[in-house]
Amino acid sequence: MKTMQIYAFDMNCVGHINHGLWTHPRDQSVRYTDLDYWTEFARTAERGKLDGIFLADIVGIYDVYKGSPAPVIETAAQVPVNDPLIPISAMAYVTRHLGFGVTVNTTYEPPFLLARRMSTLDHLTKGRIGWNIVTGYLDSAARSMGFDKLPEHDARYDAAEEYLEILYKLWEGSWDDDAVRRDKASGIYADPSKVRAVSHEGEYYRMEGIHLAEPSPQRTPLLFQAGASARGQDFAARHAECVFIASPNPGAARPTVDALRAKAETIGRGRAALKILNLITVVVGRTESQAQDRLEDYRRHASVEASLAHYSASIGIDLSKYRLDDVIDQSSTNANQSALAAITKQAARPVTKREIVDQMVLGSRMKPMVGSPEQIADRLQAWIEEGDIDGFNLARTVAPESLRDFVELVVPVLQERGIFKADYSEGPLRQKLFGGGDGRLSAAHPAARFRR
Template sequence: MKTMQIYAFDMNCVGHINHGLWTHPRDQSMRYTDLDYWTDLAMTAERGKLDGLFLADIVGVYDVYKKSPAPVIETGAQIPVNDPLIPISAMAHVTKHLGFGVTVNTTYEQPFLLARRMSTLDHLTKGRIGWNIVTGYLDSAARSMGLERQPEHDARYDAAEDYLQVLYKLWEGSWDDDAVLRDKAGRMFADPSKVRAVKHDGSYYKMEGIHLSEPSPQRTPLLFQAGASARGQDFAGKHAECVFIASATPQAARPIVDGLRRKAVEFGRGGDALRILNLLTVVVGRTEKEAQDKLEDYRRHASIKASLAHYSSSIGIDLSTYGLDEPIGQLTTNANQSALAVITGQAAKPVTVRQITEQMVLGSRIRPVIGSPEQIADHLQRWIDDAGIDGFNLARTVAPESLRDFVDLVIPVLQERGLFKADYAEGPLRQKLFGSENGRLPASHPAAAFRFRNA
């Protein structure tokens, strides 16, 4: 029987996906600036044997709705937002097996420095770090970084291809596995003949230099990706190991899942090279009634304003300019193509703002799954069977209550049914998830082409 992978999905801010719930009396997400908040969260996730804790990020603000950032500033919708990499070392210190995924935007980060930061985290976590590769979709981020607007959608992916070549050369080719000697008697820390500068002369990036970090347990961190556009799926099929999607139903997810696996096969990697995880919000109680009561309690705190502001920036359309029952036209924007397609190209008929808000039960466009532990387990199993996915990315509601509820109530049922692991495997993150030797990328991955080989 196939066992699923499960990640806790979070962000270094007050309001992440389900907006407004920070106002709930039991919610503690206003402690996001407190390191103890993050270490406690990590220990809870590891107690539940979750595969990882995944931290999203943006480097701009949502300012499309009402042409102002005021709605999201007022409601705490992913602003203020702190750096997602900083808490990871502390969370790794209080855990032994939990993996960590972190979002870093290729458009605004120099690859040479990112290579060192990710190698450092791979060392400090003992090989438990993953990188979510994003190219961005906010013009506000571009303006903050000195540009008039962000590059065009497909051009951002073209640049990311070039970016990854730089990283692969640094991570995989600059140092030999046996370059570091640590020879005190011989007074030689590393053998210079086994360390080399790498050179890159691409369309977007040019560099020449030695990777500043010695080889880390995984060398290249586990690679996550979340693009569901046609260009994003090509990119995922070539590079990603774990792919996040956000489909509303298993039936909607299935074509995306099958398409991603076909892409991986086209790139010579095989369909089993990907672990595909769907975004899910869960509200669980010891009984169905308790879960429904909890939902009603939560939804009184949800913010539709924040959710509309978030969604407007995601799709690049100011939804405040539409009447409640006015159809949203078949528009093209330079924002999140897959999010826009859901209400335009993929929609059977024109979608209205009223229909969008009706989906926003807990302050997001992701309708929650509600029920007893057994009902939640049934629902997750149907997703695995019907969509062909490998697991889930669990969005928080009331924090950290929602994660504790899932760990204490749902995980035991999944384990009893053989749907979730009873304990962690040993080794680095990639080895835990794929069984790969020494936690390194397989030869079928494009990064392997950049490993140094003596002539």
């Protein structure tokens, strides 16, 4: 049985995945602008030996539902939202081993500047930074950034391929490993003959320049990716090391997992090159009865309206225009294609709006796992065995008690069963997750060809 990985999944905002729960009297997510909120969060995650904190992000606003941003503004559904990179340095300072995966959108972020920001964080965290590569799916983001509309789905991935090539050239090839001398006697900090400009001339990007940061512990940060469309899977198999999926059960996850591993094997990276993580929400109590009571307590604060607004933006369809028993029948949009396909062409039978609402137990479209620590551990173990995944992104419910309860109640059971680590290993984040090596990307990864 493999040892599972677990990340605390969050966002620099009030309402993330399970909408409306910020109204619970014990929830503290309204403190998201307070740095102490984030350092306390990081300490709790490291106390539970979690592999990392995975921070989502969005650079637009959900305005598809009812043709207006008002529903999400009223309910704090991922707005207001602050920059996810800023709290990481503080969280790294109060921890020693905890990793950090942070979302940055390739469509709107210049690659040259992102290269420096990620190298800076890799230095400051001592090699514990990862990047979640996304291409965006909101027209509101495109308009905010000066575009007429969002680029087409596959074109966004084509541009991202070039984007990654530029970053690999900068991270892996601009500075030699022995370029930095720090020789005070001679006054030479770095050898210019071992530092070079890199260039790129492509369909989407053109640049020439020297990477501004000296080589960091991992050079290229650990690479996360969450695309589940056919084009997204091809991209993940080529570039990602950790892939984030959101399947409702192990049986539904298995085809995606098998396809991703097969694609990675076909291109020569190997099936073990990918760590696949599934989104989960957990409501745990010391007993099953206590967990059910807690679920009912939480449900009174969940917002279906906010969840519908979020989901409408995800699939690119205004669900307010559907009656409860209408079938969702559109087959293609320019938004999140995998999310739409899950309720249309990939569904076993037609899905109605009522069925979508029925899934929104805690203000999201993902039903929570509910039970005692042993029951939760059983479910997680079944996911690993039946879904062939490697771990989980654990969404919060009521903050900070949901993470604290998981750390104090579930983690010890997983450790007793030998399916979750008892302690951290040493080394950079990539080395902790994959073992061996020096924390740098495998020679089988496409970035390796840009090394000197």
